[in-house]
Amino acid sequence: MGAQNIYDDPEFFAGYAKLPRSQHGLPVVFEWPAFRRLLPSSLQGLRVLDLGCGTGALARELRKLGAREVVGIDLSERMLAEARARTPDQHIVFQRADLETFAAETDGFDLVVSSLALHYLNDFLALARRTAAALRQGGRFVFSVEHPIFTAQGGGGWITGPNGEKLHWPVDRYRDEGKRETSWIVDGVEKYHRTTETYVNGLIDAGLRLLRLEEPEAEPVALAEHPEWRDERRRPPFLLLAAERA
Amino acid sequence: MGAQNIYDDPEFFAGYAKLPRSQHGLPVVFEWPAFRRLLPSSLQGLRVLDLGCGTGALARELRKLGAREVVGIDLSERMLAEARARTPDQHIVFQRADLETFAAETDGFDLVVSSLALHYLNDFLALARRTAAALRQGGRFVFSVEHPIFTAQGGGGWITGPNGEKLHWPVDRYRDEGKRETSWIVDGVEKYHRTTETYVNGLIDAGLRLLRLEEPEAEPVALAEHPEWRDERRRPPFLLLAAERA
Numbered sequence: 001m002g003a004q005n006i007y008d009d010p011e012f013f014a015g016y017a018k019l020p021r022s023q024h025g026l027p028v029v030f031e032w033p034a035f036r037r038l039l040p041s042s043l044q045g046l047r048v049l050d051l052g053c054g055t056g057a058l059a060r061e062l063r064k065l066g067a068r069e070v071v072g073i074d075l076s077e078r079m080l081a082e083a084r085a086r087t088p089d090q091h092i093v094f095q096r097a098d099l100e101t102f103a104a105e106t107d108g109f110d111l112v113v114s115s116l117a118l119h120y121l122n123d124f125l126a127l128a129r130r131t132a133a134a135l136r137q138g139g140r141f142v143f144s145v146e147h148p149i150f151t152a153q154g155g156g157g158w159i160t161g162p163n164g165e166k167l168h169w170p171v172d173r174y175r176d177e178g179k180r181e182t183s184w185i186v187d188g189v190e191k192y193h194r195t196t197e198t199y200v201n202g203l204i205d206a207g208l209r210l211l212r213l214e215e216p217e218a219e220p221v222a223l224a225e226h227p228e229w230r231d232e233r234r235r236p237p238f239l240l241l242a243a244e245r246a
Numbered sequence: 247m248g249a250q251n252i253y254d255d256p257e258f259f260a261g262y263a264k265l266p267r268s269q270h271g272l273p274v275v276f277e278w279p280a281f282r283r284l285l286p287s288s289l290q291g292l293r294v295l296d297l298g299c300g301t302g303a304l305a306r307e308l309r310k311l312g313a314r315e316v317v318g319i320d321l322s323e324r325m326l327a328e329a330r331a332r333t334p335d336q337h338i339v340f341q342r343a344d345l346e347t348f349a350a351e352t353d354g355f356d357l358v359v360s361s362l363a364l365h366y367l368n369d370f371l372a373l374a375r376r377t378a379a380a381l382r383q384g385g386r387f388v389f390s391v392e393h394p395i396f397t398a399q400g401g402g403g404w405i406t407g408p409n410g411e412k413l414h415w416p417v418d419r420y421r422d423e424g425k426r427e428t429s430w431i432v433d434g435v436e437k438y439h440r441t442t443e444t445y446v447n448g449l450i451d452a453g454l455r456l457l458r459l460e461e462p463e464a465e466p467v468a469l470a471e472h473p474e475w476r477d478e479r480r481r482p483p484f485l486l487l488a489a490e491r492a
Contacts, residue, residue: 169418171417231422234418
C-alpha cells in the first residue's frame with residue numbers, strides 16, 4: 001500500500017491490536033451500522049473480496065452474515081498472521097497483496113468490501129478499475145474511508161478554546177490531494193487525502209453506478225456507550241460509498 | 247422558496263445587481279467552467295427548465311449554446327422583472343413559482359438546471375422528485391449549490407490570524423441540517439445547510455442516476471484575473487452535481 005506499511009511497525013501494531021475495534025470486532029465500531037446498511041440485504045452464497053482485511057474482523061462478520069467465501073488481502077504480514085490465528089474458518093482465505101497493484105480474478109466476486117484502508121492508497125481510480133473488473137455484473141463495491149473533511153488539513157484535529165473545549169474542525173488544503181503525515185498510535189503515519197469528487201467520479205469512471213453515499217453519525221445505542229461520539233456529528237469522520245457494476 | 251424571499255428585499259437586490267455575475271454574466275462566474283462541463287455536450291434542440299433563474303443569465307447562455315427553449319422560474323417578482331427586461335428572446339419564458347411547490351409538465355424537459363438556488367430550499371428530496379418527473383427519460387439535471395463544507399458552521403467565514411491572514415476554514419454542525427442565517431450583501435440572509443449525503447442520496451432516491459460530482463476550483467485563466475480565488479482551493483465553495491433520469 002504505497003511507500004509506507006505502518007501495520008508492520010511493531011509499536012504501531014501493538015497499539016492497533018489494543019483498539020476496541022481490534023479487540024471486540026465490528027459491533028463496537030462507530031461506522032459499522034452504516035456499513036451494514038450498504039451491503040446487500042442478504043449475503044447468502046456470495047463470494048467476497050476484502051481489500052485491506054487487517055486482522056480479519058470484517059471477513060469473519062461477513063461469513064456470519066452468510067457469505068459463502070471471503071478472500072481477504074493485505075500487505076502486512078503481521079496483520080495476516082494475526083488474521084489467520086483469529087480465524088478458524090476454511091472458507092476465509094487471507095492473501096498477501098499490495099492494493100496499489102493487486103489483480104483479482106476477473107468477474108470473480110459478488111461483493112468487494114474495504115474498511116478504512118483505501119486512504120492509505122495513492123491511486124484510487126486504478127483501484128476502482130481493478131475492483132470493477134473483479135466484480136461480476138450486478139456485483140457491489142462497498143467501502144469506508146476517512147472523510148475528506150477529516151483528512152484535508154492533515155493537522156492535529158479540533159481547534160480548542162482556552163478550556164480545551166472543541167470550537168470547530170479546521171479545513172484547509174482541500175483540493176491539494178496527496179500525502180498527509182498524521183499521528184495515530186505513533187507519529188509519522190502516512191495517509192492520502194482525496195476529495196469527495198475524486199472518490200465519487202473514480203467509481204463512475206471505473207464503470208460503476210453509485211448506489212449510496214453516507215457520512216454517518218453514531219447510532220443512539222452507540223452514543224449511550226460512547227457519549228464522546230456526539231462530537232462526531234460536528235464534522236463527519238468517515239465517508240462510505242456503495243456502487244454496483246452495471 | 248421557503249419562508250424568506252430575500253431577493254425581493256430592495257437593499258439586497260440593489261447589492262445583488264452590482265455583483266460581477268449580475269453585471270457581466272456567466273463568463274466571469276467562478277464555477278461556470280465546471281457547470282458547463284456537466285451539461286450535455288450539445289444543447290441543440292433541447293427544452294430546458296431553469297430552477298431559480300434570477301435575472302436570466304444562465305437562461306440566455308443556454309440559448310446561445312443552442313437550447314430550443316428555456317423556461318425560467320423564480321419566486322422573486324423583482325428578479326423576474328429584471329430578467330424579462332434583459333432578455334429580448336421569445337424562446338425564453340420567465341414564470342413566477344415557488345421551488346418548494348412548483349410542478350412542471352411531466353416529461354416536459356430534456357434538461358433541468360439550477361445555479362446557486364437550491365440552498366434556499368428546505369426540502370431537497372421533494373425538489374429532486376419533482377425534477378425527475380419533469381425530465382423525459384434520459385434527460386439530465388445539473389445544479390450548483392453552496393458546498394456543505396462552506397455552509398455547515400454558518401458563521402463568518404475564514405478563521406484569521408493576528409495579521410488577518412486566513413488560517414483555515416471552520417467546520418461545525420455538519421450533520422445538523424437546516425437553516426443558517428448568514429450575512430451576504432445584507433444581514434439575516436437565510437440559507438439551508440445540507441450534507442453531501444442528502445444531496446447525492448436525494449437524487450438517487452428520486453430515481454436519478456448520478457453522472458458526476460464536482461467541487462471545482464477556479465480555472466487558471468480566471469485566477470489570472472482573480473488571484474484571490476486561489477484561496478478557494480483551500481475549501482470548496484460550491485458543490486455541483488449532474489444526474490440523469492434512467
